[in-house]
Amino acid sequence: MKKCAILIFVFLTTFLCITLPCHAQRLNVMSFNIRYQNKQDGNNAWVYRKDNVVYFLNEHHPDVFGLQEVLDEQYIFLCNNLSDYAAVGVGRDDGMRKGEYMPVFFLKNRYKLIDSGTFWLSETPNEVSRGWDAACNRICTWVILKHRKSGKRFLFACTHLDHKGKTSRSNAAILIKQRLESISSGLPIVLVGDFNVSEKSEVYETMCSKPYAFNDTWKVAQKCEGLTYTFNGFGKYDATNGNKIDYIFVSPGMKIKNATIFDSHIAEGRYLSDHNAIWAEIEEY
Incomplete structure (x- = not known):
């Protein structure tokens, strides 16, 4: 009788494991160019925006997000006010x-940092340097995170391509793809940033082409909401003349x-x- 009960238990346990749906690991991510401190921005100078930026980030509460154009004072302020x-x-x-940071923020009670690093978008990516025809030093900061409950890992990276150097942007796109593929060792990758190009550009085509073709979340999402452009110039641009340059x-x-x-x-x-x-809800990774 006892043996029969054990067999029934094993059968039911196996049946439930097979038939019950597996809950996919979801991941909410964001990218935001917060604009560096510039007193010439008048009413939109950082001192007048910073509390609203913190409120915005805390309200939406993404799992992981990357920022661009963050100066040291801004970085310290955000770290001190984003307690989660x-x-x-x-x-x-x-x-x-x-100089500017491309920092990655992640929920510390949900994810564990496994590894991290920064490389420069240049001919010498392992050292502080300016690449090709770029007007500024440009970088890509990355982290490998592990979900504390499921153990699932992924690589998240944040970058900002040059606003002037066309050659720099083209070569940086190739470099980023090669480096992240190597660093990830097969892990899922999320790459966010201000790429300073439209969807019609060579850089965008590079990012979405083989080898290792990324998907633009805006293009493959089941549902898209909100605006259709990412650069507003503090209100100078709108849906009629604004571009989607963040991805x-x-x-x-x-x-x-x-x-x-x-x-x-x-x-x-x-x-x-x-x-x-910009925001993306990743249903499964």
Whole structure:
């Protein structure tokens, strides 16, 4: 009798394991160019925007997000006011605190940092350097994170391509793909950033072409919401003349449930940034 009961238990356990649906690991990610500190921005200077930026990030509460144009004082302020998050980032001009950061923030109670690093978008990516015809030093900061409950790992990277150097942007796109594929060792990849190009550009085509073709979450999402452009110039650009130059790219196989471009407008003449934040809800990775 006891043996029969054990067999029934084993059968039912096996049956449930086979028939019950597996819950896919979801991941909410964001990219946001928050605009560096510039007193010439008047009412949209950082001092007037910073509390609203913190409120915005805490309200939407992404699992992981990458920022662009973050200076050291801004980075410290954000780290001190986003208590749910841990962050990784360095300044592009010395590998420490000088120049703009491309930091990655992640929910520290949900993810464990396994590895991280930064490389320069240049001919010498392992050292502080300026590449090709770029007007500025440019970097890509990456992390490998592990979900504390499921143990699933993925690589998340944040970058900002040059605003002037066409050759720099083209070569940087190739370099980023090669480096991230090597670093990831087969892990899923999420790459976010300000690429300073439209979807019609050579750089965009490079990112979405083989070898290792990324998917643009805006293109493959089951549902897209919000605005259609990401650069607003503090209200100078809108749907009629604004461009989508910020992207969330993911490695093949990821299922995207929702993609959103948020409106940075706060009040008359006031904005969170001269860019609109972008969001993707990854249903499975």
